[in-house]
Amino acid sequence: MLTLHHLNQSRSQRVLWALEELSVPYQIVRYQREKTMLAPPSLKKVHPLGKSPVVEDNGLILAESGAILEYLQETYDTPSQLKPESAANKIQYRFWLHYAEGSLMPLLLMKLVFASLGKPPIPFGMRSLGKVLGGGVQKAWLNPQLETHARYIESHLSENTWFAGEQLSMADMQMTYPIFALLARGGIDNLPHTQAWKKRVEMRPAWQRAIQQGGPFDIPGE
Incomplete structure (x- = not known):
């Protein structure tokens, strides 16, 4: 097993x-x-x-x-339940499978790191400087990058129910962690299609069973 x-x-x-x-x-x-x-x-x-x-x-x-x-x-997955069949959707499937960790998650990890520079375990005497440095990097570069990615995702989901078209796929599963983190930590408003996708995920019985098995999945904000 x-x-x-x-x-x-x-x-x-x-x-x-x-x-x-x-x-x-x-x-x-x-x-x-x-x-x-x-x-x-x-x-x-x-x-x-x-x-x-x-x-x-x-x-x-x-x-x-x-x-x-x-x-x-x-x-x-012998019936290809979680992989699309059309050529166009297969391209999207492959893209989002790689995009999740290759493009989006590094930015979200940097967001977490820079937001933490003014907090423990940073030494007390360096927290003020760390907070200023972290805030400056986020404002000048990181937040605009995340905004670009969020709008790209939002646009895609405005035209697709799932990431690889109208069929749930492994691409959606790969995108769960970065999307949940983006909504929790990104500080970006007006993402109704992304929020709707998250709700569709959470409504699936298999997701709910997975939560029962693995425990709560609630990525905290900053």
């Missing part, structure tokens, strides 16, 4: 959702973040990178959520 090594409030929520949508039998090994919000060292016993998600299946140990989602689709 497939095993998912699941870290709370992490990208492995994507994999849980995919498993539930595909009705793949699995067992789950749960890990809790430490006070630093990092994964516990015990995950390194499963995979050298010590991160989640990791799946074990038929002797294979596979990390990286995008690679895992593609593996699940190719291995268990």
